[in-house]
Amino acid sequence: MGLLFSDGRRVTSLDGTVVRGVRFTGPNGQPGMAATEQAVGLIPLDPSLQHSRRSLFKTDVDLYLAELPPAGDAQLVIEWPDEGIAEVRTPIDVAALRAASGRALEVWPGLDPPDPEELPRAFMTAEMSGPPTFLAPPLTRRQREALRREEEARQRYVPRADWQEMGYRDWGDAALIRARLEGGAPPDAAVGWSGTAPLHLVAEQGAADAVTALLSHPVDVDARDDDGHTPLWYAVHGMDEATVRTLIDAGADVWTPQSGPWSPGRLLLTTPLAPLVQGLPETVELPPEEVAAQQTADALIAAFGDNPLWTEGLGICFVRGLSEDEVIRRIGADPAQCPRTDLENAPYDAHDFDESLRYVGVRRLDGAPGGCVITQDGYMPSDNAVLRAISAGTTAYGVYFNAKGGTFGTLARDGEVVESEEIGLSPQESDPTAYWNFRFWQRKPTFPHGAEIFAYACAAAGLRISDGQEGVDRRTPRRWVALPPRLQR
Incomplete structure (x- = not known):
């Protein structure tokens, strides 16, 4: 539709399309004061300016109105006789057009409007493709999206007398x-x-x-x-x-x-x-005892350093007073068959979730007293069977950071599970004092996320350590132990 002719009542393109125009009617369905029909130009989008959406069946076009329609009803009237397409009338929302005109930018301010008597009754324009050169090219989808965001941002700060539509x-x-x-x-x-x-x-x-x-x-x-x-x-x-x-x-x-x-x-x-x-x-x-308890908790939190800690989906268990060899034997493996290696050289595929659930890593934690930390990319260290096996004659506390939500702790003593709890939530009045001491209440802590949970677990198991960073760092080498079937879930 590159060449358009108008006789004041219809616009005809070289491909045979007839665009009869836009009809404006008054409130009672009678013709408006401006004109019975007003010719308009339909200008195809230029495929050289943006990704083409043309096909054999349709073409997207922009519609430019020569003048603002009067209030009332309007219809877009189109027919294509050469292709046997009868006249088609589409209602147009005049109110939306008039509202949009209020946001128009005046390109040449100060010019007087033309005298209607001097306007030509017909025109001809030839364009190879796209809008006339004196008009801005059609906006790309990205530009339209940017304008939409700008308008939303502008509307966001428009004063209003309520608190509706306020996000967190x-x-x-x-x-x-x-x-x-x-x-x-x-x-x-x-x-x-x-x-x-x-x-x-x-x-x-x-x-x-x-x-x-x-x-x-x-x-x-x-x-x-x-x-x-x-x-x-x-x-x-x-x-x-x-x-x-x-x-x-x-x-x-x-x-x-x-x-x-x-x-x-x-x-x-x-x-x-x-x-x-x-x-x-x-x-x-x-009170002095409260100050001492807070200082002990803060020291355990500080033991896990300042660097970010990986916790998502992690299972971890702290057990008091046992050596690496003793923990491995209690799990049911031979310590001599469990050398210390990093995760890349572990005896299983770390990318296979199901296989990773059949192994745990064991590493010594020095302290007064110290013990061991058991880690796994899963829930096994907080599972009752594992905790019962390793806690005979001592205390162990396992934590599972559920990737789907929630952090869950389990305390075992002398081979029996004695408590299970969800931890890390903002404490309530009835919660243990330790929840407050280990700063579960701080919504924006000054320590790495998860450090307070590790510290709480150490305290629950009875460990007093000064450096726990290597024990919880996934990159640190440890001794990998295969869980026997009796300890697998």
């Missing part, structure tokens, strides 16, 4: 919070299933600027959600100093317990942010 991460966006507040969104509204207010959510995200924006409005700095927690409680869990400081400066309650004996201030006293609350009125002094 959105509460950390101070500019977005300010835009909603400017639009009239209530700063103290309930916005979550558990009675959370906006201040709870921005504090949890560690967004000090967003906290400041909310505090500039009438809000309760100590508002409690359905769990009885204040915004400061969530800010402490996120360990963002600026957010914690902002809430404390705004008068937030620091010392009232919110879960058992634990208050925001009491938790902060066990962290590097303790200076923020030390010396405040009603300051709590931690």
Whole structure:
């Protein structure tokens, strides 16, 4: 459709297609004031500018209107007599066209509109392909997607009087919070299933600027959600100093317990942010035994270093006081047949999951007391059969980091399983004190993910070690032991 002719009522292409135009009608179905029919140009997309979507059966085209249609109904009328295609009428959403025109960019501002009496009644234009050269080329799919994202971003910060369509991460966006507040969104509204207010959510995200924006409005700095927690409680869990400081400066309650004996201030006293609350009125002094327990837990966490730790799908077990040879014998293998090698030279295919479940790696951990660590890319070290076999006369604690979700621990003592638990979750009032000491409560810890779980498992098994990095590093050589059928699941 490269050459188009118009007589004011229809546009004809050289291939025989007849584009009769767009018909505008008034509210009662009568012709509009502008014209009964208005000729338009249908200009094919240029395949040289983007991937062609042409075929023998269809061609994508862009539709350019010579003028904005009046309000009312409109129809696109097309026929192709040479091919026996009768007249086809397609309704057009005029409201959408007029709304889109409001976003048009004026290319030549300041020009006066042409005199309708001077406009020609007919025109001819010849194009080899694509739109006329004075028009911008059609947008590619990538460009259209970029424009869509830009428009979504622009709409995102348009002020509005509610908190709808706020995602979890959105509460950390101070500019977005300010835009909603400017639009009239209530700063103290309930916005979550558990009675959370906006201040709870921005504090949890560690967004000090967003906290400041909310505090500039009438809000309760100590508002409690359905769990009885204040915004400061969530800010402490996120360990963002600026957010914690902002809430404390705004008068937030620091010392009232919110879960058992634990208050925001009491938790902060066990962290590097303790200076923020030390010396405040009603300051709590931690008992010496609590300080000692926290120091022991922190030392075990630090024993696993600062480098990222691999935990996904990992099974690991710590057993107290046994040598590598003794662990191997208790599993049912000959220590002489289990030399130390790295994973690449292990006696099984590490890429075969089913086969990997039939082997475990054993390595010594020095300490006072020390013991051994047993690892596997699977659940066996936390399985009851393995724990019973290796824990006679001692204690073992196995952990399975389920790749599908959840971390599960099992404690065995003297050949019997005595406890199973899900660990690593934010502790509740009824949970053991050790959950708090090993910092399961910290949502943004200052140590590698998984270090607190390894440390907790060591403590549960009775190990006191100063360096556990090699024991949990998958790249470190260890002694590979085949599990006998009685210990395989």
